[in-house]
Amino acid sequence: MDPRDAGIGEGISEVIVTTKSAAGTPNAAPIGIISQSTKKGERSYFVTLYKGSQTLANVLETGRLAANVTSDAVLFVQTAFEDLPQECFKDFAGMPVLTEANAWIVFSSDLVEERPQYLRFHLRSPAVKITRREVKAINRGLNAVIEATVLATRLEMATSEQERDTMRREMQRYASIVATCGGPRENQALAILQAKVFKDALV
Amino acid sequence: MDPRDAGIGEGISEVIVTTKSAAGTPNAAPIGIISQSTKKGERSYFVTLYKGSQTLANVLETGRLAANVTSDAVLFVQTAFEDLPQECFKDFAGMPVLTEANAWIVFSSDLVEERPQYLRFHLRSPAVKITRREVKAINRGLNAVIEATVLATRLEMATSEQERDTMRREMQRYASIVATCGGPRENQALAILQAKVFKDALV
Numbered sequence: 270m271d272p273r274d275a276g277i278g279e280g281i282s283e284v285i286v287t288t289k290s291a292a293g294t295p296n297a298a299p300i301g302i303i304s305q306s307t308k309k310g311e312r313s314y315f316v317t318l319y320k321g322s323q324t325l326a327n328v329l330e331t332g333r334l335a336a337n338v339t340s341d342a343v344l345f346v347q348t349a350f351e352d353l354p355q356e357c358f359k360d361f362a363g364m365p366v367l368t369e370a371n372a373w374i375v376f377s378s379d380l381v382e383e384r385p386q387y388l389r390f391h392l393r394s395p396a397v398k399i400t401r402r403e404v405k406a407i408n409r410g411l412n413a414v415i416e417a418t419v420l421a422t423r424l425e426m427a428t429s430e431q432e433r434d435t436m437r438r439e440m441q442r443y444a445s446i447v448a449t450c451g452g453p454r455e456n457q458a459l460a461i462l463q464a465k466v467f468k469d470a471l472v
Numbered sequence: 473m474d475p476r477d478a479g480i481g482e483g484i485s486e487v488i489v490t491t492k493s494a495a496g497t498p499n500a501a502p503i504g505i506i507s508q509s510t511k512k513g514e515r516s517y518f519v520t521l522y523k524g525s526q527t528l529a530n531v532l533e534t535g536r537l538a539a540n541v542t543s544d545a546v547l548f549v550q551t552a553f554e555d556l557p558q559e560c561f562k563d564f565a566g567m568p569v570l571t572e573a574n575a576w577i578v579f580s581s582d583l584v585e586e587r588p589q590y591l592r593f594h595l596r597s598p599a600v601k602i603t604r605r606e607v608k609a610i611n612r613g614l615n616a617v618i619e620a621t622v623l624a625t626r627l628e629m630a631t632s633e634q635e636r637d638t639m640r641r642e643m644q645r646y647a648s649i650v651a652t653c654g655g656p657r658e659n660q661a662l663a664i665l666q667a668k669v670f671k672d673a674l675v
Binding site (some may be wrong): 274283336 | 548575602604607612613618622658
């Protein structure tokens with residue numbers, strides 16, 4: 270089976286990346302998996318991991334990561350800001366994966382680029398398992414949770430108060446989309462996000 | 473089978489609504505289906521249809537509409553601005569539906585509210601057909617196409633040049649997310665959107 274069958278399309282797929290340390294401690298974080306078409310019509314997979322992140326530390330120790338495909342808003346927010354409890358993980362192909370995910374893709378990683386702020390890895394030898402296929406309509410509230418989470422994780426990297434103000438206004442707009450369009454999971458995710466970083470932003 | 477099984481979750485589900493006129497001419501437009509939990513834990517479905525739209529005219533003539541569940545960016549943009557060719561439709565439960573959709577839900581509609589700009593209908597007696605279950609990772613490019621399309625359809629309702637400027641800046645931001653994160657369908661959708669309404673917006 271191919272990562273494409275597990276929902277990793279061309280472009281950047283937002284997934285929860287799970288890893289483990291050499292000592293076996295699992296970690297989960299929302300990260301984009303980059304998929305590019307090669308000239309032969311095959312696909313190449315890459316990931317950019319930021320220095321200082323636990324995911325990067327673990328990948329450097331073990332050379333592997335798992336992409337967990339999910340559309341659960343709460344998982345994206347939780348893994349952006351919290352450690353998941355041990356019972357959220359199970360084992361697949363020797364790696365911790367999320368029980369609740371719809372598919373798992375375990376990759377081996379080769380370092381291909383080093384930059385001041387991040388390392389870039391080529392991902393190869395995927396082991397793929399699909400746990401659940403579904404039909405799901407687009408929910409703008411889910412999309413808004415993802416965008417607000419991306420903004421929240423970048424807020425502290427902002428270099429000026431003006432930039433932070435712009436980001437906070439954006440977040441407020443996304444919060445109102447969640448309130449209008451979201452279901453229970455999106456609203457729960459927004460509440461976690463607000464408790465973590467939105468307090469100052471939502472006047 | 474229940475609309476929930478066909479991907480219509482609580483909150484607002486963005487789908488392509490297909491209808492037909494009394495004479496049988498099909499129409500398709502991106503519209504949100506509202507799903508609310510009742511006290512008994514059941515679901516109620518509603519839709520808001522704007523005056524002047526072909527969808528509203530058709531629903532008033534036939535009393536029925538079909539929700540087509542899809543995550544194809546191109547379909548959302550096309551149906552927002554163009555008539556689909558006849559060969560995109562097939563018949564399900566006596567209604568035109570989109571061949572490419574992952575699920576179809578045909579509803580009967582009862583008018584429950586009239587406002588100056590729109591009518592609101594309660595949707596009942598769903599006939600549900602799932603044509604394809606899949607696993608699909610979140611793609612921020614897809615989300616950005618949806619948001620840009622929503623903005624584009626509201627651009628001409630803006631009441632001031634300042635409001636239009638703000639919306640155009642938002643659209644530019646979404647266009648850059650599509651360029652970074654989208655796959656071929658998202659980029660194709662953006663190209664259609666740009667040809668239709670982005671020309672002035674993308675400097």
